[in-house]
Amino acid sequence: MSVDQEKLEHLVEQMPTxxxxxxxxxxxxxxxxxxxxxxxxxxxxxxxxTLKVLKLVNSAYFGLSKKITSIKHSVVYVGSNTIKNIxxxxxxxxxxxxVAQAGVSRTHFLTHSLTxxxxxxxxxxxxGIPENELTNFYIAxxxxxxxxxxxxxxxxxxxxxAIDLARTETLPLHMxxxxxxxxxxxxxxxxxxxxxxxxxxxxxxIRNHHKIDLLxxxxxxxxxxxxxxxxxxxxxxxxxxxxxxxAIPEATQLWLGSPIETVIESLPDFSGEMERxxxxxxx
Numbered sequence: 001m002s003v004d005q006e007k008l009e010h011l012v013e014q015m016p017t018x019x020x021x022x023x024x025x026x027x028x029x030x031x032x033x034x035x036x037x038x039x040x041x042x043x044x045x046x047x048x049x050t051l052k053v054l055k056l057v058n059s060a061y062f063g064l065s066k067k068i069t070s071i072k073h074s075v076v077y078v079g080s081n082t083i084k085n086i087x088x089x090x091x092x093x094x095x096x097x098x099v100a101q102a103g104v105s106r107t108h109f110l111t112h113s114l115t116x117x118x119x120x121x122x123x124x125x126x127x128g129i130p131e132n133e134l135t136n137f138y139i140a141x142x143x144x145x146x147x148x149x150x151x152x153x154x155x156x157x158x159x160x161x162a163i164d165l166a167r168t169e170t171l172p173l174h175m176x177x178x179x180x181x182x183x184x185x186x187x188x189x190x191x192x193x194x195x196x197x198x199x200x201x202x203x204x205x206i207r208n209h210h211k212i213d214l215l216x217x218x219x220x221x222x223x224x225x226x227x228x229x230x231x232x233x234x235x236x237x238x239x240x241x242x243x244x245x246x247a248i249p250e251a252t253q254l255w256l257g258s259p260i261e262t263v264i265e266s267l268p269d270f271s272g273e274m275e276r277x278x279x280x281x282x283x
Contacts (some may be wrong), residue, residue: 005183007181018091018196021045028042029084032131054070054071054074056086057083061276081131085117090283096110097149104159110281112145118138118276119231123256123267136199137221144189144229146189147191151181166244190206204219212249223256227252227260
């Protein structure tokens with residue numbers, strides 16, 4: 001289907017910028033030999049991120065026996081990988097509108113995005129992806145639908161029509177968007193992260209997360225995010241689910257190597273990660 005590029009680019013121009021502190025966190029964490037001290041220093045320069053990281057680390061989820069009062073101590077107690085993902089998620093949540101529009105629930109949007117992010121990373125890890133590369137899996141999962149909630153703010157009436165169509169006809173949301181808006185949230189999300197100067201592999205993954213069946217050789221990240229997105233939708237109840245679950249393409253199923261219904265039970269850290277998501281939502 002064609003995309004109304006001019007309309008889409010106009011919308012993206014109105015969307016927020018991504019904070020430099022989070023960009024820098026992602027950059028240094030892509031280096032397998034990154035300095036923990038540099039990670040700490042970047043986070044500490046942003047007082048809002050610092051306060052929220054400390055609040056989460058001191059929450060009941062982590063159950064630490066003593067109060068943590070610095071980012072440096074947070075890294076010692078819960079690990080640098082956990083802290084970097086927390087910082088990126090907090091930053092992303094911070095740029096979202098406080099009140100969602102067009103029938104999009106901010107709470108359900110965040111839960112879906114965080115669940116997809118966690119599953120993308122865990123699936124990638126289960127397939128042997130190096131730890132330093134898994135940050136991009138997490139970020140792609142976190143931001144794959146960022147265009148949904150931001151577009152809903154800018155074209156409220158039309159977006160409500162797309163959501164209603166998706167629910168009435170049991171369609172994947174991107175198909176309903178295409179009919180109503182002449183573009184879809186995957187394109188909007190990709191253009192936005194491209195504007196934010198994210199790596200091309202991550203931009204491509206987000207752009208392709210609803211057309212993986214058209215790719216000759218999907219990357220591990222594209223496969224992981226697609227599967228994670230479907231699993232996240234499968235976990236939603238019928239009342240909250242906006243978008244229909246999509247069929248798994250044969251190539252992606254072969255890459256996965258097991259029925260999608262058995263994936264979650266094969267990921268040993270998943271239940272703990274879901275508890276962390278609940279803690280996130282209370283921030």
